[in-house]
Amino acid sequence: MLEAIHLSKSYKGKKAVQDVNIYLNSGESVGLLGPNGAGKSTTISMISTLIKPTSGEIKLNGINTIERPGEIRKILGVVPQELALYQELSAYENLKFFGSIYKMKGKELEKSIDKALEIVGLEDRQKDLVKTFSGGMKRRVNIAAALLHRPKILILDEPTVGIDPQSRNHILETVRMLNEKKGTTILYTSHYMEEVEQLCDRLYIMDHGEIIAAGTKAELLSILSTEDTIKLQLSRTDETFIDHVKTIAGVRKVEASHLQMKVIAKKGSNLISELVDLANQHHIQIINFHTETPSLEDVFLHLTGRTLRN
Ligand SMILES: Nc1ncnc2c1ncn2[C@@H]1O[C@H](COP(=O)(O)OP(=O)(O)O)[C@@H](O)[C@H]1O
Numbered sequence: 001m002l003e004a005i006h007l008s009k010s011y012k013g014k015k016a017v018q019d020v021n022i023y024l025n026s027g028e029s030v031g032l033l034g035p036n037g038a039g040k041s042t043t044i045s046m047i048s049t050l051i052k053p054t055s056g057e058i059k060l061n062g063i064n065t066i067e068r069p070g071e072i073r074k075i076l077g078v079v080p081q082e083l084a085l086y087q088e089l090s091a092y093e094n095l096k097f098f099g100s101i102y103k104m105k106g107k108e109l110e111k112s113i114d115k116a117l118e119i120v121g122l123e124d125r126q127k128d129l130v131k132t133f134s135g136g137m138k139r140r141v142n143i144a145a146a147l148l149h150r151p152k153i154l155i156l157d158e159p160t161v162g163i164d165p166q167s168r169n170h171i172l173e174t175v176r177m178l179n180e181k182k183g184t185t186i187l188y189t190s191h192y193m194e195e196v197e198q199l200c201d202r203l204y205i206m207d208h209g210e211i212i213a214a215g216t217k218a219e220l221l222s223i224l225s226t227e228d229t230i231k232l233q234l235s236r237t238d239e240t241f242i243d244h245v246k247t248i249a250g251v252r253k254v255e256a257s258h259l260q261m262k263v264i265a266k267k268g269s270n271l272i273s274e275l276v277d278l279a280n281q282h283h284i285q286i287i288n289f290h291t292e293t294p295s296l297e298d299v300f301l302h303l304t305g306r307t308l309r310n
């Protein structure tokens with residue numbers, strides 16, 4: 001349905017997005033996961049025709065959307081990262097304003113506003129001024145705004161950042177409902193692995209402007225099928241010990257914080273006994289340990305050497 005091909009964007013010669021290929025099939029829920037600064041918002045802005053790519057193409061059912069932006073705007077709803085609401089207007093009045101941008105008016109607009117308010121669960125608060133709303137409720141108004149013209153594709157840019165858990169759950173449920181019940185195609189951007197994992201059929205992992213992995217959760221996890229992950233709790237730790245752990249044969253990555261340590265090693269390495277020996281030599285006690293089933297967080301760590309939130 002929608003595809004971005006070799007998409008790149010540079011700002012003053014600095015590459016924000018580099019050679020990104022993304023496609024969305026109709027009815028899919030797709031995640032775009034990456035840490036801050038990865039290039040997620042820039043990618044979304046190009047897809048939604050807000051900014052022009054430095055190079056590459058975007059096609060909607062074969063139509064070049066860079067040449068014909070109107071084609072995609074008609075069927076696309078975007079929930080931007082930054083809130084854009086009039087604080088001194090009510091939720092309803094804000095939505096009326098957004099509707100006018102889509103050239104909607106009269107009964108049609110009123111019906112759409114009612115429907116959108118119902119979807120985001122703000123019917124009861126529609127007459128209240130936006131300035132009295134929590135961050136989560138403001139986000140929900142923004143989502144309602146993106147739904148007014150009943151888009152076939154909905155793009156959300158980190159819609160749960162900095163909001164209360166209740167609103168967060170509400171938003172996740174809304175997105176799930178739109179996808180499952182209404183067949184809306186979703187592109188959901190986040191740096192929270194669990195959200196993307198819960199919501200999306202397929203995902204792209206982005207870092208430093210590039211897509212570094214893509215596939216279903218199972219496909220991404222299979223990247224790690226050749227590895228074991230062991231988590232340890234230690235009585236104490238120090239740099240020399242950590243450095244020595246890194247030199248154990250088969251060890252690929254070591255992540256330590258406080259008294260917790262995570263060691264990723266080639267499958268079949270004789271890891272546990274080596275770790276016990278090494279800890280003894282350093283007069284460190286292993287308080288407990290367990291082997292872990294890998295998560296998408298581990299996939300990210302494996303691919304980049306960093307955790308998502310660092
Ligand atoms: N308008 C801009 N001018 C210059 N640099 C930008 C601009 N927008 C984004 N960038 C840079 O591009 C990179 C990607 O940013 P962004 O797409 O916002 O990442 P994300 O949404 O994943 O956090 C960052 O290094 C950011 O500083």
Ligand SMILES: [Mg+2]
Nearest residue numbers: 040041042081
């Ligand atoms: Mg962003």
